[in-house]
Amino acid sequence: MNFVRWLDEAGSPAELGGKAAAVRELLAAGLPVPPGFCLTTAAYRRWREMGRPDRLPPEVAAELRTAVDRLTSSGTAEFVPLLAVRSSAVSEDSPTASFAGQLLTRLGVPPGAVEAAVVEVWASATAPGPKAYVARVGAAEPEAAVLIQLMVPADAAGVAFTADPISGDPTRVVVNASWGLGEGVVAGLVNPDQWVIDKATGRILGAQVEDKEVTVVLDPTGGTRRVPTPPHLRREPALRAEILEQVWRLACRVEAGRGAPQDIEFAVAGGRVYILQARPITARPAEGWVSEFDSETDPDTVWTAANIQEVLPGLVTPLTWSAMQENLNYAFRKPYLETGTLTDPNRVFVAQFYNRVFLNVSALRDVASRAIGTSPEAVDEQYLGRTHGPDRPRRVFDLRKLPVYVYTTPKVVAFIRRTPQDVRRALNRLEPVLADLRARNLSALSLAELLDLRQELNREVREVGALHIATSSGASIFFESLLQFLRTRFGPDAYRLQASLITGLADVVSAQPGLELWELARLARRDPAIKLALLGRDPWSEIGRLESPLAGEFRQRLAGFLRKYGHRSVMEAELAAPTWEEDPNAVLGLVRNFIGLPPEAAPNLVIERQAAGRRETTRFVEERLGPVQRRLFRFLLRQAQLYVTLREQTKSLWMEVTHLVRRVYRELGRRLAEAGVLEDPQDIYFLTAAEVGELVQAGLGASEARLRIRRRRAEFERNRQVRLPEFFSGRPKPAFGEPPASAAAVLRGIPVSPGVVTGPARVIIDPRVQPEIRPGEILVAPVTDAGWTPLFLVAAGLVVDVGGPLSHGSIVAREYGIPAVVNVKTAVRLVRTGQTVTVDGYRGEVHLHPEG
Known part of the structure; x- marks a missing residue:
């Protein structure tokens, strides 16, 4: 039987497969195509009939060797004597099922290695990934011909x-x-x-x-x-x-x-x-298209990007999702089960769609409905941005739920009283543990020991995550309770008063990096060589070469900063993202912004001014309350302030433990790439946590792992183009491209830090790439986390597409006293850098001034 068809010979798609048939058509049309031939589907069927061995059937191998010899000896000068060995399944490259990234391709194959490469390609047709793809798109089981051409x-x-x-x-x-x-x-x-x-x-x-x-x-x-x-x-x-x-x-x-x-x-x-x-x-x-790691959901469940995408903004790699999914669900379930506000121990709180993470608002509303002091409407405002004005008071006590309150309230009170002590105990226990782990030489550990360390750290991530959700829930309850207390007495001024009362707290962990970066900028102002180095393309290296005493002190302070805050960054919960420790130039870019600021902009002075304003607002409120009301106000205020600081403290601790997990995966990726198992250390992020373990323990073959990685990288890039709504019920409907631009002159969101300011906008998508912001500019951002907050010291105002009153960016904006509006949804798309905007942090409005 003839198992080989040359590209200039006749052959049907049933023999050649979709890809080779298309290439033959291109050649016949006179288009420039590298010379080659096809090993037909008949050869594949013969191999399959033999039980899919790890070698070719003898008669197929003989024909293949003859064809390879003829191709490589053809003397074509513009090509090299290496070969491209590509799958060409019968249904591949069809209009409804491209199989892109599903089947194997081998490039640069030496003539003597072609037989082994063909077997690899055929084996990939029956791997789990292509099988799942076949089921998803309704294609036929692929019969794989193989296209073999000279390399360009x-x-x-x-x-x-x-x-x-x-x-x-x-x-x-x-x-x-x-x-x-x-x-x-x-x-x-x-x-x-x-x-x-x-x-x-x-x-x-x-x-x-x-x-x-x-x-x-x-x-x-x-x-x-x-x-x-x-x-x-x-x-x-x-x-x-x-x-x-x-x-x-x-x-x-x-x-x-x-x-x-x-x-x-x-x-x-x-x-x-x-x-x-x-x-x-x-x-x-089609409408039912499902991405590989998409979660299952009921059609009535409401999901939101708010809050959760401050922790995991943008696209999340398969490794991060697999490592975080159960940890996040455990973190939500644990405190809610302990307080009796959650009745279903299997309730899902987080889900992923198209490589993006969403939070279950329906579950949070159910929890809120079983607790005094909060409400489903409060959840709507904090997570969906549905503001309830003074004319629509929120119900914080539902008489119909009295039996539920009788059951949950003692548990909630006990939990709230215990949580600050739990935080202190966790900090005391973890401080020496984390110091030991940071000092450990990961390169000296075996692969098995690295996997054991990963499991040990995973347990810590789960527990610290649960502690963070506990403090976040406490912050939500007291923040809401304080707001409701103020609304009954001060009406529409309650929002402004609440924001002024939760500021200038001094011990908000997420505001601390700005203080230390200011000190670095102060040193840089005194040394022209440091200032010049900060303007260079690689300030980290340039400062390392400076020999002045101030440069030495600068390096010492920077090293101390990185020891303390090196685990923080933009997208800090994404395991693939570089942290400040790994990318000091990102930190130095932020320092550069501070050099031109006047002395009165020093963050310690800003926080002192905010604290003075807080004390004045506290006196204003207390003077208008009776004795009983004053005691209740002081209790709510004290608890709201405490839990806001605890929320930020546990978030930092959570990210610190997560960074140690990241370091383990960095080392595993490096080792697997050095051993030739992975093509690149970064490939590890396109495997799941379980698959990494299987790969290390030889339960997953390198070829199958590489196939999955290629497929997921391709899907990741496709999903990068997908646009999803901020909140939705059931599965989201993916859209492509940008929606029509709005002509609205006023954008609306949630007011989170009071004040009104007008200035030129500075739209920043990623501060690692765009660290520059000038005094007086309004920072416009898609989302903010710890990697963004040093920019707040320079910005005159803040506009964020995602977020709520207790979002990380909102807390720090209040601490630094800049007017802020969040949950604007479309600001990054509609506002241009340099355009004049007015931020109204009282009304939650962003006014866009006409350009030109």
């Missing part, structure tokens, strides 16, 4: 879409490209350059050149490897104008020949563009 020694490579993959606009061609092989682009290893081109004219409508840190190149001994991109090329466009024009013309020819919008992979070598493969752009997912 690519100078640059990428993907061209003949319709916008996000909006679906058929009049545009979108091109993504980077240096080296296309693996860097399609596997999501690099942020590629992007061009948007008018399909009809070839006119460039938009271009974005990225910092391309990594290049994937051929390894002369076989395979590929990742190398740092030369500095002079990192920010250079990967495609010259004449090459981009070639890509556009070829993409239009491919679409015209195949009759539908195409997803085209290409490579550039010696000034010529080669088409590697083309497939129809897979139809937009």
Whole structure:
């Protein structure tokens, strides 16, 4: 039987599979395609009939060797004698099931290793990932032919879409490209350059050149490897104008020949563009599309991004979700079960949809309905932003629930009285434990010992997380109770008074980094060399080379700062995210902002002024209360202040333990990559915690792990383009692209820190990339956590798309005394840097002034 079909020979998709059949069509149409052949589905069936052994059937191997010899000896000068071995399943690259990232590809395969590579490709067709994909999209079980071609020694490579993959606009061609092989682009290893081109004219409508840190190149001994991109090329466009024009013309020819919008992979070598493969752009997912790690949910359950996405903002990697999911649910369940406010021990409080984490508002409303002092309406305001004005008083006592209150109130009171002591005990117990763990040399531990340490730390994460939820619940109860007390006596002024009473507390942990960064800036002001180094591209290295006494003191203080706060960062609960300890330049970027501030902007002075205002507001309230009311007010105020500080303290402790887990996974990723099990240390974040254990203990093969990683990286990039609502019932409906821009002159949210200020906006998406903010500017952010709060010392006001009155950013904004409005939802999209805005922290409004 003939098991080989050359690309210039006739062959049906049933023999060649979808990918090879498409490549044969491209070659027949006169398009530049690397030479090659296909090992047909008949060969796959013969291998399957033999029980899927780890070698090829003898007759298949003989034909394959002959074909490889002919291909590699053809003397084609523009190609290298290494091969690309790609899957080509019968249903692969079809309009409804692309199988992108599901089946294995091997690049840079030496001729003598082709047989083993073919077996790997065939084995991948029956791996768990493709099986799940088959079930999800309703495709047939893949019969895998194998496409084998000469490798293009690519100078640059990428993907061209003949319709916008996000909006679906058929009049545009979108091109993504980077240096080296296309693996860097399609596997999501690099942020590629992007061009948007008018399909009809070839006119460039938009271009974005990225910092391309990594290049994937051929390894002369076989395979590929990742190398740092030369500095002079990192920010250079990967495609010259004449090459981009070639890509556009070829993409239009491919679409015209195949009759539908195409997803085209290409490579550039010696000034010529080669088409590697083309497939129809897979139809937009149906309404029932489910991402791999999506949670199950009832259709009536209400979910929100508020609060939880301060801890886990943006997309969450599979490793982080698998490590945090049960810990978070345990953290919520434990205090609520102890107080009797939760009746279902299996209630789910957190879920993930499309790599984003959401909080169960329905569960929190049920808990609130069983406790005096709070209410479901209070949950709505804190998490959904549904403000209940003075004309809509909230019910904090429901007579119908009297038997429930009789049962839960003694438990809640006992729990609240005990929690501050629990926090102190936890801090005392963990201080020496964490110091010992921080000092431990992880590189000296065996892989088994690292897994044991991971389990030990996981137990601590669970318990500290539960303590944080307990203090957060206490803060919520007393914050709400204080507000209701003030509303009955001061009406609409209650919000302003409450905010003024919960500020200037001095011991709010999350405000402390700003104090120490100020001291670093004070030192820098005294040494011109330090100031100059802070303006450089790599201030950490430049300051390390300075020899002045002040530079030595600066380094010493910075080292102390990193020992104390190095576990904090932007996206600090995401295990893949770099912390301040790992990225000191992020800290130094924040220090740079402080250098030009006047002495009166010192955070200790700011907090003292806030404390003076708090004392004045306290006197104002007490003077208008009778003796009994005054005692109740003092109790509620004392407890609200205490629990707000405890909330921030336990959050920091939680993140400190989480950072130790991160360090263990960093070490595991490094070891597995050095051993060749993973292609890159960062790949570990695209496995689950259980899979990491299986990989270490040889229960999961390296090939299967790599397949899952590639598939999940591709899905992660797809989900990056998905837009989800802030809150919803049941499963969210994923949308692509941006919604139509609003013409509203006033944006509304929740007022969380009083005051009114007008100034130019500074829109910052990620302070690690955009650390600069100038005095007098209004900080506009998608979400805030500990990595953002030092910016608050410079900002004149704060606008945040996500958040509530007890959000991390809200607490620190009150502590620093800047007007703030959160839960605005669309500010990042609608406000432009430099645009004049007015932040009204009394009314919860952001006024957008006309530009120009």
